[in-house]
Amino acid sequence: MTRLTLALRQRPSQRLDLSPLVPHLLAGKSAREIERIELQTTRRRVAVGEVFRLRMGDAEQICIEGSCERLDYVGREMTGGELLVDGDVGIQAGRLLSGGRLAIRGNAGPWAASGMKSGLLQILGAAGDRLGGPLPGEMSGMRGGIVVVRGDAGERAGDRMRRGTIIIEGHGGPYPGSRMIAGTLIVLRSAGALPGFLLKRGTIVLGGGCDALSPTFVDCGVHQLLANRYMAAMIEPYSRPAAKLMRRPLRRLAGDMAVLGKGEIFVENTTEA
Amino acid sequence: MPALTIKGVQIDDTFAEAFGMRATALIITADTARWARQAAVTMTGMATSVIGCGCEAGIDRELNSRQTPDGRPGIRVLLFAVSTAELQKQVQTRVGQCVLTSPGSACYSGLEGEESLRLGDGLRYFGDGWQISKRVGPKHFWRIPVMDGEFVCEASAGLTKKAVGGGNLIIIGRTAQTTRAAAEAAAAAIAKVPDVIAPFPGGIVRSGSKVGSKYKGVPASTNDAYCPTLRGVVKTALEADAAAVLEIVIDGLTSDAVASAMRAGIAALVKLGPKRGAMRISAGNYGGKLGPHHYHLRRLLP
Structure with a gap:
C-alpha cells in the first residue's frame, strides 16, 4: 500500500484547519479534488494544493511531512486508518478521534486528544496543556482510546476524563487528572502540584511523585494489585516503562475526599507522595 | 445391529445423537x-x-x-x-x-x-x-x-450458539474392572481434545438414562436395556457375557470438536483391546428424530 503524502511547502502565513485531511474524508477523492480542499482559518482562502505538495496514494494511510505548530485540528474526528505527522502540530490534534492511529513525530499543542472516543494517539514529543481535556462548556474530556506521550505534558492532563488511558512518559504539569470522572492517567516522571484535584473516580499513577499532594487523599497502604498487572499487560504494547511501573508494589491513595472520593492515586512505595 | 470389529473390539454401526446448546x-x-x-x-x-x-x-x-x-x-x-x-x-x-x-x-x-x-x-x-x-x-x-x-x-x-451437547460413547465390557479401565482410557484421551468436556464424574457416567419413566413427572429413568442385571427381564441391548456398561457424554463448543473427542475416545478403546478394556462400543440415540447432530461410529474409526 502506497500512502498518501502531503509535504508542507513552507510555513503557512495563517493557522490552518487540517480537520478535512483524515482518511475517511479523503477516501475515494482524486488528487485534484484533494488539492481543492480549503484549510483556511481566516478570510483568506487557502487550499491544500497551495500549502502541500501532494503525492497520491491510499488515503487509508496519510503522511504529513514537514508539519509545524500552525497546523491545527490534525486528525480531528478521524474514524480509522493511519495519520502520520512528521513535525509539530497546533491545537486540538486528535480531537474527537474515534478510531485509527494518529502518530505525531513532534510536539502537540493544547487540547490534544480532547474528547477522544477511541483509537490511538501517539505523540513522540511533548503535549500541551489540557491533554484529553474538554473544551469550555463540555461536561467531559476524553471518553476512550489510548494516548501515549513520549515527552512531557502541560497542566491539567486528563482533565474531566471519563474513560480511556493516557500515558505520559515524561513529566506531568500541575493538576494532572483534575476533575477526572474515570479512566487511567499514568505519569512516569514527576508531576506538578495537586494531582487528582477534585478527582471523582479513575486512576492516576505517578511514577516520579508530585510537587504537592492534596490532603484530601487518604492512604490505603501499599499493594501489588492484580488489576494493575492486568493493566500492565494491556498497555505493554504502547509503553513498556509504564507497564513496568504498573507491575511494582504501589501505595494507594484514595480520593479526592473533597468530592466523591472513589478515585485513586498510586505512587511509589514511600511514605510521602 | 450389524457391527464391525477392530483389534477384537466390536463397534456397533450406530450413531450418537446430540443437540444444539x-x-x-x-x-x-x-x-x-x-x-x-x-x-x-x-x-x-x-x-x-x-x-x-x-x-x-x-x-x-x-x-x-x-x-x-x-x-x-x-x-x-x-x-x-x-x-x-x-x-x-x-x-x-x-x-x-x-x-x-x-x-x-x-x-x-x-x-x-x-x-x-x-x-x-x-x-x-x-x-x-x-x-x-x-x-x-x-x-x-x-x-x-x-x-x-x-x-x-x-x-x-x-x-x-453453535455448541453441541450429548455426543456419547457406550462402553460395554466383560467385567466391571475392564469396563472401568476402558472408560478411564477413553476419558483421558477425550480430556486432551480442546473445546470439549465430559461433564460426568471423571468424565464417566454409569447411570445412563432413557427418556421418560413409568412414574408420572419423572423426565428420565434408568436405561434398562443396558442394565446387566435386567438382561433377562427387559428387551436388552447386551450380549450374554457383558457384565458392565459405562457411558461417556461429550459436550463441545463445535460439532467438529465433539467428533474429534469421540474419535479420540474410540481410538483409546481400540488401543486398549477387549481383554483389558471394552468388548464392544456403542452409542446412544433417539432414532435420529430429536437431535440434529448425528455422529456415526463407523465414520469416527481410528
Whole structure:
C-alpha cells in the first residue's frame, strides 16, 4: 500500500484547519479534488494544493511531512486508518478521534486528544496543556482510546476524563487528572502540584511523585494489585516503562475526599507522595 | 445391529445423537495452579446434566502463565446450557459463589463468541459501590474489593450458539474392572481434545438414562436395556457375557470438536483391546428424530 503524502511547502502565513485531511474524508477523492480542499482559518482562502505538495496514494494511510505548530485540528474526528505527522502540530490534534492511529513525530499543542472516543494517539514529543481535556462548556474530556506521550505534558492532563488511558512518559504539569470522572492517567516522571484535584473516580499513577499532594487523599497502604498487572499487560504494547511501573508494589491513595472520593492515586512505595 | 470389529473390539454401526446448546468458556486464574484448579473444580461441581443441574460444565484444559490474560496459572472451563437465559443464570451464580469466593482468583472470558453474557457486569454489585470499572482498548473489566485484595473480573464473556451437547460413547465390557479401565482410557484421551468436556464424574457416567419413566413427572429413568442385571427381564441391548456398561457424554463448543473427542475416545478403546478394556462400543440415540447432530461410529474409526 502506497500512502498518501502531503509535504508542507513552507510555513503557512495563517493557522490552518487540517480537520478535512483524515482518511475517511479523503477516501475515494482524486488528487485534484484533494488539492481543492480549503484549510483556511481566516478570510483568506487557502487550499491544500497551495500549502502541500501532494503525492497520491491510499488515503487509508496519510503522511504529513514537514508539519509545524500552525497546523491545527490534525486528525480531528478521524474514524480509522493511519495519520502520520512528521513535525509539530497546533491545537486540538486528535480531537474527537474515534478510531485509527494518529502518530505525531513532534510536539502537540493544547487540547490534544480532547474528547477522544477511541483509537490511538501517539505523540513522540511533548503535549500541551489540557491533554484529553474538554473544551469550555463540555461536561467531559476524553471518553476512550489510548494516548501515549513520549515527552512531557502541560497542566491539567486528563482533565474531566471519563474513560480511556493516557500515558505520559515524561513529566506531568500541575493538576494532572483534575476533575477526572474515570479512566487511567499514568505519569512516569514527576508531576506538578495537586494531582487528582477534585478527582471523582479513575486512576492516576505517578511514577516520579508530585510537587504537592492534596490532603484530601487518604492512604490505603501499599499493594501489588492484580488489576494493575492486568493493566500492565494491556498497555505493554504502547509503553513498556509504564507497564513496568504498573507491575511494582504501589501505595494507594484514595480520593479526592473533597468530592466523591472513589478515585485513586498510586505512587511509589514511600511514605510521602 | 450389524457391527464391525477392530483389534477384537466390536463397534456397533450406530450413531450418537446430540443437540444444539448455548455455551461459554471462562478462564479462571489464581496465584498458584492449585488454587486456579480449586476454583475451577468448585464452580464446575454439580454440573453433570442440564436435567438436574441447570448446566453442564467442566474443565477444558490447564493454561500456563503465558496463556492467561494476567500472566498467572489458569484453567479454562466450559459451561453448556439449553438456553441463553439459563446459561446466564448459571454463569452468574457459579462465578459469584465459587470463583469470587476463592482466594486470589480472577475470571476472564475464554471465548470470542457472536454474543456475550454478563460476567463482571453482574457481579460488580458485590462491591457495594466500591467496585471500579476499567477499560483498556476493547477490554473492559471490573475490580471488586474483597478481603484479600481485589477480585478482577472481565465485564462480559463470549457466548456461542453453535455448541453441541450429548455426543456419547457406550462402553460395554466383560467385567466391571475392564469396563472401568476402558472408560478411564477413553476419558483421558477425550480430556486432551480442546473445546470439549465430559461433564460426568471423571468424565464417566454409569447411570445412563432413557427418556421418560413409568412414574408420572419423572423426565428420565434408568436405561434398562443396558442394565446387566435386567438382561433377562427387559428387551436388552447386551450380549450374554457383558457384565458392565459405562457411558461417556461429550459436550463441545463445535460439532467438529465433539467428533474429534469421540474419535479420540474410540481410538483409546481400540488401543486398549477387549481383554483389558471394552468388548464392544456403542452409542446412544433417539432414532435420529430429536437431535440434529448425528455422529456415526463407523465414520469416527481410528
